[in-house]
Amino acid sequence: MDLGALFGSFDNFASFTVGGLVFGAIYALIALGYTMVYGVLQLINFAHSEVFMFGTFAVAWIFVLLHGTSDVSWSLGKALPILLVAFVAAMIVSALVALLLERVAYRPLIQKNAPKLIALISAIGASFALSEAMGLRDRFAGWFGLDHKLSNYVSPGAARDVYSNPVSIQPHKLFEIGGYAVSDVDIVIIVAALLMMFALDQFVRRTRFGRGIRAVAQDPESASLMGVNSTRVVQVTFLIGGLMAGAAATLYMMKIGSTRQNAGFILGVKAFTAAVMGGIGNLRGALLGGLLLGIMENWGAAVFGSEWRDVVAFVLLVLILLVRPSGLLGEALGKARA
Amino acid sequence: MLLEVEGLCVNYGHIEAIRDISFGVEEGTITTLIGANGAGKTTTLKTISGLRPVRAGRIVFDGTDITHLPPYERVKMGLSQSPEGRGCFPGMTVRENLDMGAFVRKDTRTPAYQQDLDRVFDLFPRLSERVNQMAGTMSGGEQQMLAMGRALMARPKVVLLDEPSMGLAPKLIAQIFAIIDEIRAQGTTVLLVEQNAAQALKRSDSAHILETGRIIRSGPGRDLAGDASVKAAYLGGDV
Numbered sequence: 001m002d003l004g005a006l007f008g009s010f011d012n013f014a015s016f017t018v019g020g021l022v023f024g025a026i027y028a029l030i031a032l033g034y035t036m037v038y039g040v041l042q043l044i045n046f047a048h049s050e051v052f053m054f055g056t057f058a059v060a061w062i063f064v065l066l067h068g069t070s071d072v073s074w075s076l077g078k079a080l081p082i083l084l085v086a087f088v089a090a091m092i093v094s095a096l097v098a099l100l101l102e103r104v105a106y107r108p109l110i111q112k113n114a115p116k117l118i119a120l121i122s123a124i125g126a127s128f129a130l131s132e133a134m135g136l137r138d139r140f141a142g143w144f145g146l147d148h149k150l151s152n153y154v155s156p157g158a159a160r161d162v163y164s165n166p167v168s169i170q171p172h173k174l175f176e177i178g179g180y181a182v183s184d185v186d187i188v189i190i191v192a193a194l195l196m197m198f199a200l201d202q203f204v205r206r207t208r209f210g211r212g213i214r215a216v217a218q219d220p221e222s223a224s225l226m227g228v229n230s231t232r233v234v235q236v237t238f239l240i241g242g243l244m245a246g247a248a249a250t251l252y253m254m255k256i257g258s259t260r261q262n263a264g265f266i267l268g269v270k271a272f273t274a275a276v277m278g279g280i281g282n283l284r285g286a287l288l289g290g291l292l293l294g295i296m297e298n299w300g301a302a303v304f305g306s307e308w309r310d311v312v313a314f315v316l317l318v319l320i321l322l323v324r325p326s327g328l329l330g331e332a333l334g335k336a337r338a
Numbered sequence: 339m340l341l342e343v344e345g346l347c348v349n350y351g352h353i354e355a356i357r358d359i360s361f362g363v364e365e366g367t368i369t370t371l372i373g374a375n376g377a378g379k380t381t382t383l384k385t386i387s388g389l390r391p392v393r394a395g396r397i398v399f400d401g402t403d404i405t406h407l408p409p410y411e412r413v414k415m416g417l418s419q420s421p422e423g424r425g426c427f428p429g430m431t432v433r434e435n436l437d438m439g440a441f442v443r444k445d446t447r448t449p450a451y452q453q454d455l456d457r458v459f460d461l462f463p464r465l466s467e468r469v470n471q472m473a474g475t476m477s478g479g480e481q482q483m484l485a486m487g488r489a490l491m492a493r494p495k496v497v498l499l500d501e502p503s504m505g506l507a508p509k510l511i512a513q514i515f516a517i518i519d520e521i522r523a524q525g526t527t528v529l530l531v532e533q534n535a536a537q538a539l540k541r542s543d544s545a546h547i548l549e550t551g552r553i554i555r556s557g558p559g560r561d562l563a564g565d566a567s568v569k570a571a572y573l574g575g576d577v
């Protein structure tokens with residue numbers, strides 16, 4: 001089969017591939033949160049999508065705080081100082097939401113040894129609660145007398161509508177691959193995501209605490225007998241997932257520039273898919289799954305039309321799981337056995 | 339007494355796994371618990387390590403009441419365990435497993451730490467040949483050695499060994515018991531659970547027989563080993 005003909009021209013093929021990589025990098029960062037928590041607790045943190053969503057709002061809030069509410073279009077260089085602050089703020093906000101989730105939605109159940117299914121229901125409930133809490137933000141603002149100050153950049157009358165970053169970042173073309181203009185924004189997203197993942201991988205592999213995390217993932221009872229504080233490990237796992245989701249949120253806002261109270265849902269589902277595809281519980285699997293998913297769904301959209309993008313993603317997932325039931329790389333953090 | 343258990347009761351739901359268990363472990367000795375399957379031996383060790391909540395009674399270790407301390411605090415105090423079924427970390431190498439044993443130690447870059455590693459490799463030469471092998475790919479006997487070596491890496495005051503000879507060939511069993519003697523000779527107190535009652539009792543300073551969650555007999559290991567009714571019930575008749 002001639003791929004070039006399928007995609008119309010090779011130019012489009014390259015552009016869909018690079019575009020897919022950029023989104024794939026963001027999926028991969030979010031996927032790390034699912035995969036880490038699953039590795040340690042064998043639990044799907046359904047509310048992780050909301051951890052990401054809060055991060056995107058933190059980015060927009062920082063821009064409002066440091067720039068104001070007038071709509072402008074800046075180059076990456078000009079936005080960079082505020083962007084760095086937003087990056088840190090989003091990581092902090094997402095990490096705090098993740099820690100809150102652990103404390104409120106999971107720890108009480110884990111301590112009672114509740115079945116995983118109950119924890120999943122609790123997670124779904126927490127996900128709705130967090131999402132609706134964000135939907136109510138204007139009412140909260142009203143209680144503090146802030147609504148008129150915020151009204152400029154909240155779309156008129158509709159609290160739940162799209163919430164745009166007042167500063168939109170204008171990508172600047174650096175070079176071209178097969179007709180696709182690779183921008184500075186694309187490069188920053190891919191490089192930042194890879195660096196974050198590399199740092200995390202090294203942390204888990206090389207440090208004492210990282211070894212403790214792997215021990216809990218492989219045998220929680222033995223880990224306790226070695227003197228690992230498993231409550232602390234679970235906390236740090238959520239914390240790391242939150243930090244990564246906050247980073248992903250910043251990169252997402254650089255690329256997309258707007259968010260909404262349910263923005264986490266579809267990205268969360270995609271990232272979860274990426275995690276399963278790569279082998280849930282496996283950090284490197286999350287990277288591979290994320291990048292692959294980003295590229296494949298873009299190709300799928302190119303071949304079948306963009307309305308089929310998400311369908312392609314899931315068909316791909318099912319096909320991969322049929323051939324490799326534990327995902328592309330298996331469960332390394334968790335139950336890796338030869 | 340280095341370790342003292344007083345009136346310990348532990349439940350699984352409504353099932354009483356152990357009832358009113360009391361015994362002590364003198365420093366520098368080997369103390370053994372024997373008993374039929376399901377008697378409550380593993381439960382007793384897990385409770386001493388803090389993995390099971392106590393319904394009644396108390397545990398005193400090194401003069402401190404540890405009944406409600408989390409497991410990691412007990413490890414820090416010098417209480418270490420090689421659990422039933424070994425519990426090696428399958429996705430870690432032999433060396434990483436040994437390092438996990440020393441998780442609570444802060445001196446992992448010192449010569450003292452290297453000495454402790456060497457000591458474990460002396461006891462179990464097989465481990466030194468396999469430092470980079472994944473624990474999950476090792477044979478059952480090798481994993482048992484790893485689990486014991488790992489428990490020693492914490493430099494414990496007392497080490498709890500839950501059926502270290504389980505599933506091993508007779509020659510290897512004899513080796514494991516020789517190593518237990520060696521561990522005690524090097525100054526570590528041992529609390530041992532064993533199905534190989536004859537071998538275990540022979541070298542125990544004191545021993546306790548559990549039956550359906552209670553201690554029904556206690557005494558020096560040699561006395562129990564020589565007792566006719568104990569022989570009939572637990573030693574298959576010949577010691």
Ligand SMILES: Nc1ncnc2c1ncn2[C@@H]1O[C@H](COP(=O)(O)OP(=O)(O)OP(=O)(O)O)[C@@H](O)[C@H]1O
Pocket residue numbers: 350353354355373374375376377378379380381382422
């Ligand atoms: N997690 C658990 N949930 C429910 N009951 C349990 C659990 N663990 C142990 N029990 C029960 O508690 C009792 C004591 O079990 P324990 O494992 O302590 O026995 P044991 O003396 O170590 O036996 P074995 O020689 O077979 O290892 C048994 O009746 C067992 O069925």
Ligand SMILES: [Mg+2]
Pocket residue numbers: 379380381422
């Ligand atoms: Mg047992």
